[in-house]
Amino acid sequence: MNPLKTLVFVSTGILFFPTPSFGQKKSDPYENYIQNSKDFKPVKQEKDLAYQAFPGWLFMPWTAQWHIGYNEQSAAWCREQGYNGAFIDRSDIAAEGSPTGRLDWINKNRFRFYVDHAADKGLLHLWDGDRVKPYLNDLHGTGVRTVPLNETTRKKLQEHLRRNITAVKSSAFRAAYALDDESSWGHFVHPTMWQITDDKNAYANWLKEIYGPASPKRDRWISYEEIRPQLARWKIQDFDASPLMDQWTFNDAYWSNYLGDLVEYANKLDPHTPCGIVGGQAPSAFGGYDYARLMRKVQFLESYNLGSSQAIIRSFNPHNALPAVTTLFHKSSEDDIWQTWYYLAHGNRGHIAWVEGWFDGKTPKAWHKEVAPTFKEAGEKIGPLMAGSEWIHDGVAIYYSHPSIQLGWILDAEAHGKTWVNRNGDERLASASHVRHAWENMLRDSGIQYSYINYVDVIQKGIPREFKVLILPACLCLSDGEARRIKEFCRDGGTVIADYLPGLWDQHGKGRTHGVLDDLFGVNHPGNLTARDLFGGKLWVEVDQDANFSWKTYQEFLTNQNHCLRDSSGFNKAVRSLPVNQVKSLESGKAILMNLSTQWYNAYRVAGVESARKREIFMKPIAASGVVPRVRLKETGDEVHGYEITYWNKKMEDGKNRTMLFLCFNPEITGTSLGGGNSQGLKTATLPVTFQFRDEIRGLTDERTGKQYPAGREFPFPWKQNEAVVVSFASEP
Structure with a gap:
């Protein structure tokens, strides 16, 4: 046996x-940037240190x-x-840097603790609750963050860290330092258009790093409102969301590096205690929650x-x-x-x-x-x-494409018109979020475990050979380098499954005349596709998220004022004129383009086991690849x-x-x-x-x-x- x-x-x-x-x-x-930039160099992340801090x-x-x-x-x-644990807040540490009696209580009872707001509150996290209301015009505008992240702010944050870490580092029971709670370069993941820093050269220098010598000249910061009216008339090949997506990516990069520098400063003060953040948000176009970057910069x-x-x-x-x-x-x-x-x-x-x-x-x-x-x-x-x-997966990888999350927001928010500024709770609405959720549950309900892999690791090292299957969930934006790595994986015997519109845009949100993986899947996504050619023929996306802003059930979310073309499989077609479940062999591998969205599985699963069997159209190629539940x-x-x-x-x-x-x-x-x-x-x-x-x-x-x-x-x-x-x-x- x-x-x-x-x-x-x-x-x-x-x-x-x-x-x-x-x-x-x-x-x-772009590959040179991913391979060599400080943006992707991790801080010290030692397993022994982590288990000393969190032994159980x-x-x-x-x-x-x-x-x-x-x-x-x-x-x-x-x-x-x-x-068996505790916490100390920055308010528990007196102005002169001496802890209150709570630390004595913690030490006496041997409770492991973390320090919250170790870098104070109001710099990395700006406002709580309704206190944001006077600043909404700033959030939605194209100026500079109300507290710009620069050297002046860095010194303030470092001073808070120095005082708070010095006050507690004598304790043998410290487990972690949290820079701040619900930190964000904006306000949580609320739609935010401003620039993160007042450094006048930072963005231009970053564009040169990511684009090379032919970097675009961007003389002003723009808002989504300059992109939104064009969505109704753009063809994919005319699409250019790069001015906006580059701004968001720059903010994410600057933010993650800024956090990483603070983590390293905390390590100088106390090299034996992990440092990071608490109150983390959903992956989003806003706030610094590109987890491919963030996970490299925290401990x-x-x-x-x-x-x-x-x-x-x-x-x-x-x-x-x-x-x-x-x-x-x-x-x-x-x-x-x-x-x-x-x-x-x-x-x-x-x-x-x-x-x-x-x-x-x-x-x-x-x-x-x-x-x-x-x-x-x-x-x-x-x-x-x-x-x-250490986690054991079953040889299935789900691809994490943060540029696709950004472009997904741009497409999703069109339905709101000018009220996009009020869009909150993006994880409840976003197409990318619902598609990921459906893929995860289809796998788990089939007895299959998975891991995500991200665009940075794939460009740097390729797709690990421990995986048999690669799933591309709503991966709208893919770079040439990512496409090459994906094709290598397939050529070497892997199975690649995409749901819809894979790589029709590049990593900056620029549309292509053909999908970068069209040759892999043996299909043709013509560059003259418009919103009228997709899903319900009205929006670029499957669901009118304005009409369903306060949805209560998945069934309601997917049916209320949506008029998508439902395939006989029970799932909505993406490109209305293309067939579904296209299969092509590439040397020893296979590539399958479903041309279907997975979102309906969220409703089928809630309805019960019989309804949930509709997932089989997505699961069959995974089983055919040799992935069998343990x-x-x-x-x-x-x-x-x-x-x-x-x-x-x-x-x-x-x-x-x-x-x-x-x-x-x-x-x-x-x-x-x-x-x-x-x-x-x-x-x-x-x-x-x-x-x-x-x-x-x-x-x-x-x-x-x-x-x-x-x-x-x-x-x-x-x-x-x-x-x-x-x-x-x-x-x-």
Whole structure:
């Protein structure tokens, strides 16, 4: 019998894939930029440092409404509940740089803590709530950020860091420094048109770096309003969103470098503690949330689970070295328990918990006792067991193209007309977000795990050979270098699957006369395509997002005032005149252009298991590539519909490898730019389920109960659906 194959990463002490050889000149200016620019050089990211800071699972209450004080009784209560972490805010550190009594309480009780707003608030994060209203004209205008990021601002930020880090670095229990909460070069990911810095030469110099000697001369900063009216008359070959997209990319680049410099300054003050940001947002055209850049510039990250951000962060953290956490907002005990198991199963290292409504006066509410066993099990048992483990995918990669996210926003926002300035909650509306979400759930519902790969790594190193399948989700914008790497992957035996319009624009948002991958897929996307030739024949995109701004269900979102051409498969056609499911062989590989959007799967999945079977048109080429689930549940039907299984490789103290497996429930997840990650439609029943493994498994152990099983392929377990079944087994025969 063949053993279950396990992908084992060899730890190099560095978070990302091997660093490219910077300094190697390329003839293509964009490739040369990606290969050599400071924009993509990572800060120090050491696995040992990260695990010293986060040795297991930390539950860190953000104690803004903490009514029980910092004394022996409150510490004992924290331990009883499994609250094994803490936080210190910049307001807890006196002006002269001495910490308040909270640090003594933390040290005495050995709670690992992070420092929030270590670089203060109001510089990297500008306004809370309604305080932004007087500045909306600035946000939407083409001037300079109200607090420009320059040397003056840098010195202020460094002084805050110096004071706050000096105040706490004597503690042996510091886990991380957060520069700021919900930091952004604008305001969260609100549509923002301004320039990030008042350095008059910065943008021009950056354009020379990214374009080479033929860089465009841009003598002014523009707004989306200069692009929007042209969308209705542009053909793809006439399309030129580069003046706007280049501005956003420059802001992202300047921002990520600025954060990286602050992280390195924090490391000089305290080289033993990770530094990063908290309150991270969805991938977006605004605010600095190009995760291919951001993940290279931080050592610690708390991000809300919006727009696939958690899966993207996990994927760009291949050794699971960078400590990633998310925020827990209490909605119910069942949801708290589910969040703990779900985020453990996906590689997170803890929760920052928003303390609101936790107490009646000084009396903790009853629900704390309901969730305490889960929090303690995560902190004392499963969290430490997961330390050092590394994600296992099934050979499927999803492509992360940030220029496509930018262009997607430009196309999506057309429906709003001049009211685009009011577009918030982009992760609820964006085509790119919904398409990614559907791909993820089609894979997980089929028993397949995946990782994202990004445009930077692909240009620098190509597509890793550990992948059999590459999925291009709404990858509208691709550079020539990316296209070459994708074709190399296919030629070497990989399967490439695109949903719609792959590479019809370049990385700057300039339209092409033909798609850069048309020869790969054996199709012709003529450059004279217009919005009338796509989807509903009115907008460039599938959904009128203005008419559906406040949608409640996926069914409503996809049908209200939308008139797309629905294929017999049940999914909307992209180019109305082209066929669907085009397959072409290239040497030993295959390329499939679906010419379909995946968005309808979001509605089909909610409707139940039978409706969700419509995903098979997208899953068949993946199965044909040789990707087979490692394990499935023997049970089928609506009772178990929505389950997910994740896998991690763990090198044990005896030098042998074990696979850690989590069975958890994967419901819809809700949240806003202010936080979230709560479940929607959570199931809580206890069901008897049976794992059916592809290969014989040896040494299987239930890590929650300690029960051991003889070798076999089928193993029965009781599963409470808002908890997780956690087992491990030998990775070698």
